[in-house]
Amino acid sequence: MSIVLGPNQYGKAENRVVRITRDTARHEITDLNVSTSLRGDFADAHVTGDQSKILPTDTQKNTAFAYAKKHGVSSPEDYALALAGRFLDATPAATSARIEVEQYAWDRIPVGESGHDHAFVRRGGDTRTTVVTLERGAEGAAPTPHVISGLKDLVVLKSTGSEFKGYLRDEYTTLAEADDRILATSLVARWRHTSTDVDWNKTYDSVRDTLLELFATTYSRALQETLHLMGQAVLERHPDIAEIRFSAPNKHHFLVDFSAFPDVDNHGEVFIAADRPYGLIEATVLRDDAPAAPEAWLATPGFC
Numbered sequence: 001m002s003i004v005l006g007p008n009q010y011g012k013a014e015n016r017v018v019r020i021t022r023d024t025a026r027h028e029i030t031d032l033n034v035s036t037s038l039r040g041d042f043a044d045a046h047v048t049g050d051q052s053k054i055l056p057t058d059t060q061k062n063t064a065f066a067y068a069k070k071h072g073v074s075s076p077e078d079y080a081l082a083l084a085g086r087f088l089d090a091t092p093a094a095t096s097a098r099i100e101v102e103q104y105a106w107d108r109i110p111v112g113e114s115g116h117d118h119a120f121v122r123r124g125g126d127t128r129t130t131v132v133t134l135e136r137g138a139e140g141a142a143p144t145p146h147v148i149s150g151l152k153d154l155v156v157l158k159s160t161g162s163e164f165k166g167y168l169r170d171e172y173t174t175l176a177e178a179d180d181r182i183l184a185t186s187l188v189a190r191w192r193h194t195s196t197d198v199d200w201n202k203t204y205d206s207v208r209d210t211l212l213e214l215f216a217t218t219y220s221r222a223l224q225e226t227l228h229l230m231g232q233a234v235l236e237r238h239p240d241i242a243e244i245r246f247s248a249p250n251k252h253h254f255l256v257d258f259s260a261f262p263d264v265d266n267h268g269e270v271f272i273a274a275d276r277p278y279g280l281i282e283a284t285v286l287r288d289d290a291p292a293a294p295e296a297w298l299a300t301p302g303f304c
């Protein structure tokens, strides 16, 4: 038996990069949280203490900021691809570079005809995400890009059109069947593209719209069924998306029991929104002919 170094990666986590475009008096803001990681042959840094193959995390931080100017941020995916390419060029020992980006949305403060030129209010709600991994190819070959786009904290609720019944029962089952319940979740979804020839912003909007549309317009026999329907629609509408993964807490809303108050009835009108525990429903919907891409998902936790 010997003790050996296992998988490892390193980088600078959560660089808060804010890019203002100010070519005219009407500014634009792009607000990002960028985490970089390099994987490869970094055994010496761990085992012998030789750091000669290590591009410092401080340099990775500087590059993340410099590229926000030098390359620009037309979309988080495009920026992450450029940054990953730079890290592979700059770090011969790296076999892949992983860039994770969250984008926080800002709206113009609504004054005047079309909002203020340079005053913004942070939009609440969901956050756009991407994870780009660029895998070095064989000598002379181009690196292989993996692009996962996504969102998190998309909180949705429907006040009818949802049931949960017919489930397995045993001696510990107390749950009453529900014919008409509230269905609510705070959705995390990540979808993997098979191409980089993509209009990232348009596709993101379209996937988000599809998720919301299917949640709203389909009858739900369980959160599991709803996730499957949402995933199916995304794949049907986007041929370049190979798979979509969901993590969805079932935000339970329990009907309040007013039986102690004979003059108060409750026909699905008053609920207690429970915080914890919550059901956690996770599912992947994929094309059965899509080649698996384990490198794309490495170090992206939170999915089954």
Ligand SMILES: O=c1[nH]c(=O)c2[nH]c(=O)[nH]c2[nH]1
Pocket (backbone or CB within 6 Å): 164, 175, 221, 222, 223, 224, 250, 279, 281
């Ligand atoms: O949509 C649901 N799926 C479940 O698996 C489940 N389990 C449960 O208690 N309530 C629900 N709701």
